Ligand SMILES: Cc1cc2nc3c(=O)[nH]c(=O)nc-3n(C[C@H](O)[C@H](O)[C@H](O)COP(=O)(O)OP(=O)(O)OC[C@H]3O[C@@H](n4cnc5c(N)ncnc54)[C@H](O)[C@@H]3O)c2cc1C
Ligand code: SF4
C-alpha cells in the first residue's frame with residue numbers, strides 16, 4: 001500500500017475537489033442521528049458520527065430500483081441498461097466497508113449482478129477511522145479492521161490524517177485534490193498508537209465459539225420460541241443491516257397497460273410471506289422459525305459458502321429492533337440457553 | 341462451444357435477470373389444472389446456448405405479471421424445444437394458462453443442479469413421483485429412455501390423487517405394456533374406470549424388488565411425501581447418497597441472490613433443487 005499524510009485543515013480541499021467530478025455522499029446530522037446524503041459543502045459533513053441510521057448499501061443496492069423496462073405485447077425488454085453515475089462515498093467506517101466486501105461475494109460469482117457491480121465500479125470509497133459506540137461489536141468478528149475494498153482510508157491522528165491508498169484511483173485523487181506529504185517515522189508511530197487505542201476501546205465481548213455447530217445442535221431449542229414470541233416481524237433488522245441483501249421482484253404496468261417496469265425492492269426473511277409457496281404451504285410460517293433463519297443464515301449459511309459470517313457488528317439491528325432482539329443476545333442465548 | 345454460442349453466452353451473462361423471448365409452439369391439456377407447453381427460444385444463438393440437464397428449471401417470465409420457476413419436463417436430448425408442465429396456481433401460472441399457441445413469453449436459465457445422470461448410468465433406477473412431482477422426473481425418464489441400454493432395471497412409481505389428475509396418462513398408458521420400464525400408477529381416490537393400484541405411492545414398495553447395492557433413487561412430489569418415500573427406500577437398504585430428492589421452495593431470482601429459496605444453510609436455486617438424501621439430512625427443516 002501507498003501512504004500519505006494530510007493536514008486536517010486541508011481535508012475540505014479534497015471534498016471540494018472531488019465534488020467537481022463526482023457526486024459526494026457523506027455522513028451528515030439528521031436530528032439526533034446521522035445519515036448518508038449528498039454533500040456539496042464540506043462543512044455539512046460530520047466525520048465524527050458514530051453510526052448512520054441506514055447503511056451505505058443503498059448506493060449500490062437501492063431500496064427500490066428498476067431492473068428493466070418491457071413491452072407487454074411481444075414480451076420484449078425495451079431497456080435494461082444500468083445507469084450508474086460516478087460517485088464518492090466519503091467517511092465509511094471499517095464495518096461498512098467490510099459489509100460491502102461481503103455483499104460483493106453475493107452479487108458476483110457465476111451470475112454477476114450488473115446493477116450492483118456497475119455501481120460498485122463507478123464508486124470511490126474513502127474510509128475513515130472511528131470510535132466504538134455503545135452498540136458496536138465489530139471487534140467480535142474482526143471487522144474493526146479493513147485491508148482492502150476502499151480507495152483511500154483515513155486514520156485520524158488528531159491534527160492530521162494518515163492516508164492509506166489502496167488503489168491507483170485513490171492515490172490519484174489525493175495528489176490531484178489535496179496537499180499531502182510523505183509519511184515520516186513519527187507518523188507511523190502515532191498511527192500505531194491510535195490503532196492500538198482503538199482496538200483496546202471496545203467494551204463488548206461475545207462468545208462466538210463453535211456457533212455453526214450450536215445453531216445446528218440447538219436448532220429445536222426453546223430459545224427460538226422466546227425470541228419468536230417477542231419479534232414483531234417488522235423487518236427493521238434487515239432494512240438497517242449493511243449485509244442483508246434479500247430482495248423481491250415485481251412488475252408494474254404503465255396506465256396504458258402496454259409497457260411497464262420490472263422493479264426490485266428490499267425484502268426481509270422476517271416477513272411472513274418470504275418462504276411461502278403455492279397451495280398454502282409456508283416453509284417458515286412461525287415467527288420463531290424466521291428469527292432463527294436470519295441468524296442461521298448469517299452465522300452459518302453464508303459462512304458455509306464464503307468462510308465469513310454475514311455480520312460486521314455495526315449494531316444497527318440492535319438499535320432498530322423494537323423488541324430488543326440483538327445479535328449479542330442471540331449469541332449469548334445459544335451459548336447459555338438463557339434469553340436476555 | 342462455437343464462437344456464436346460464446347457470444348450468445350456473453351449476452352446472457354451480461355444480465356442474468358433478462359428473460360429471452362420464447363414462442364409457445366404447442367399446448368396440450370393434461371388435466372383440469374395442468375397444461376403441457378412446448379416452447380422455442382426465438383433467438384437462434386440463445387437457443388443454441390441453452391443446454392440443460394434433467395432436474396434443472398427455468399424462470400418463466402410474463403412481463404406485466406411476473407416470473408415463476410418451472411422445471412423442465414422434456415429431455416435434454418430433445419434439441420431446440422423445451423417442455424414445461426404447468427399447474428395453474430396463481431398469477432404467472434394463470435396468465436400462462438391463458439396464452440395461445442404462437443404467443444411469446446420469456447425464459448431465463450437453465451438454473452440449478454439437476455439429477456446426476458452420468459453417475460446413474462450403469463445402475464438400476466427407482467423413480468418415485470407424487471402429483472406434479474412427475475414434471476422434473478419426466479425429463480429424467482425421457483432421458484433414460486433415449487439412452488435405455490446404458491441403464492439396468494428402471495422402475496417408476498407414480499401416485500396421483502385421482503385418475504383425472506394423472507399427468508401424461510396417454511404416454512404412461514402405453515408404457516404400462518413395455519417390459520423395459522416397470523411402471524406402477526396409483527391413485528388415492530379411484531373411480532369406476534380405474535384398474536390400477538389404489539392408495540399412497542409408498543404402498544407400492546411391497547410390489548417391487550430393489551438391488552440396494554446397485555440402485556439410484558429419485559423422488560419428487562409434495563413436501564409431505566419425501567419423508568415416507570425415503571423411509572421405504574431406506575428399508576430397502578438403499579444408500580443415503582444415492583437417493584436424490586428435488587425440492588420446491590419460494591424463488592424470485594433463481595441465481596442465488598434474492599434469498600427466498602433458502603433451505604438450511606443452502607439455496608435451493610443454485611445448490612439444488614436436486615440434493616441427495618445425505619445432503620438433505622444436513623439441511624435443517626428440509627424434510
Ligand atoms: C424449482 C421449482 C420447480 C417448479 N416446477 C414447477 C413445474 O414444473 N410446474 C409447475 O406448475 N410448478 C412448478 N413450480 C411451482 C411454481 O413455481 C409456482 O406454482 C409458481 O411460482 C406460482 O406462481 P404464480 O405467479 O402462478 O402464483 P402467485 O400468484 O405468485 O402465488 C400463488 C402462491 O404461490 C406462492 N409463490 C409465489 N411465488 C412463488 C415462487 N416463485 N415459487 C414458489 N411459490 C411461489 C405464493 O406464496 C402464493 O401463495 C416449481 C417451483 C420450483 C421452486
Ligand atoms: S446483523 Fe446487525 S450488527 Fe450485524 S451487520 Fe447486520 S445490522 Fe449490523
Ligand code: SF4
Pocket residue numbers: 230231232233234235236237238270291320321322323324325
Ligand atoms: S427488528 Fe426485531 S422485531 Fe423487527 S423483525 Fe427484526 S428481530 Fe423482529
Ligand code: FES
Pocket residue numbers: 590591592593594595596597598599600601602607608609610
Ligand atoms: S431464488 Fe433467489 S436466491 Fe434462490
